[in-house]
Amino acid sequence: MKVGFLGATRGMGRSLSRLMAARGDDVFLLGRDLADLERSARDLEARSGKGPVGAAPCDLERPGGFAAALDAAEARLGGLDAVVVTAGDFARQDELEQDVERARRLLEVDFTNTVVFCEHARKRLLARGGGTLVVFSSVAGERGRKPVILYGAAKAGLSRYLEGLDHKFRAQGLRTVCVKPGFVKTSMTDGLRPPPFAGDPDVVARVVLRAIDRGQPVVYAPPIWRSVMLVIRLLPRFVMRRIGF
Ligand SMILES: NC(=O)c1ccc[n+]([C@@H]2O[C@H](COP(=O)([O-])OP(=O)(O)OC[C@H]3O[C@@H](n4cnc5c(N)ncnc54)[C@H](OP(=O)(O)O)[C@@H]3O)[C@@H](O)[C@H]2O)c1
Numbered sequence: 001m002k003v004g005f006l007g008a009t010r011g012m013g014r015s016l017s018r019l020m021a022a023r024g025d026d027v028f029l030l031g032r033d034l035a036d037l038e039r040s041a042r043d044l045e046a047r048s049g050k051g052p053v054g055a056a057p058c059d060l061e062r063p064g065g066f067a068a069a070l071d072a073a074e075a076r077l078g079g080l081d082a083v084v085v086t087a088g089d090f091a092r093q094d095e096l097e098q099d100v101e102r103a104r105r106l107l108e109v110d111f112t113n114t115v116v117f118c119e120h121a122r123k124r125l126l127a128r129g130g131g132t133l134v135v136f137s138s139v140a141g142e143r144g145r146k147p148v149i150l151y152g153a154a155k156a157g158l159s160r161y162l163e164g165l166d167h168k169f170r171a172q173g174l175r176t177v178c179v180k181p182g183f184v185k186t187s188m189t190d191g192l193r194p195p196p197f198a199g200d201p202d203v204v205a206r207v208v209l210r211a212i213d214r215g216q217p218v219v220y221a222p223p224i225w226r227s228v229m230l231v232i233r234l235l236p237r238f239v240m241r242r243i244g245f
Pocket residue numbers: 006007008009010011012013031032033036058059060061086087088089090109136137138139140180181182183184185186187188189
């Protein structure tokens with residue numbers, strides 16, 4: 001599979017890109033720091049034993065560069081079968097409440113610009129008769145929750161967008177995979193107190209790769225979060241107002 005990958009330098013993206021490279025997928029890296037991308041590229045080459053892994057700059061804060069980044073991936077790989085987006089921004093709710101400009105940036109990166117990037121990817125995949133678009137959203141988008149009001153709102157919008165894509169374009173060959181991680185121990189969650197079901201990025205990557213191969217439209221990872229969120233979605237508002245979850 002020929003894969004354009006935004007966000008492979010750390011966390012769940014690093015784990016997933018390593019699995020893909022190790023099984024023989026051709027991965028092209030997109031990200032905001034060229035030195036980090038080069039390091040990740042060398043790491044993937046060592047794991048795949050194949051030729052050099054290409055990379056191009058792509059910053060989710062700069063939508064003007066999205067088309068060129070995907071063009072570079074297509075040119076290098078000779079087309080794209082899949083585009084994976086694990087890149088995303090996070091900040092604690094109290095920080096975002098105190099700094100409206102920071103909140104604006106997070107909303108822009110996690111919703112508007114991620115959707116714009118996906119629109120560029122969608123057009124390219126459909127032009128070749130279809131493919132797979134894999135995007136990391138979050139369980140945080142499933143209810144309005146006190147600790148993740150703004151981040152969760154952006155992810156809620158992202159999940160709805162991906163659901164709409166799946167409804168409209170699956171018949172034309174576009175397989176949309178919306179990944180909903182629960183709490184996973186990565187640099188994004190450094191310094192936060194892990195809940196009982198905290199996940200490991202390598203475990204998440206295995207679950208997500210299986211979902212990609214099956215073309216599953218929604219995947220919770222680790223899978224226990226499907227049951228956790230089933231309960232949370234059913235809780236009445238007066239309970240949600242009382243609990244800190
Ligand atoms: N960890 C969790 O508990 C959790 C839970 C639910 C959902 N998620 C979602 O899952 C995805 C992966 O999370 P993670 O925990 O693996 O994160 P992570 O370890 O913090 O890695 C984030 C990745 O996003 C990239 N990135 C951040 N801002 C970017 C920008 N403006 N432009 C381009 N790339 C950018 C980072 O690149 P650099 O190396 O350049 O910084 C890095 O590769 C995110 O969408 C996150 O919202 C995470």
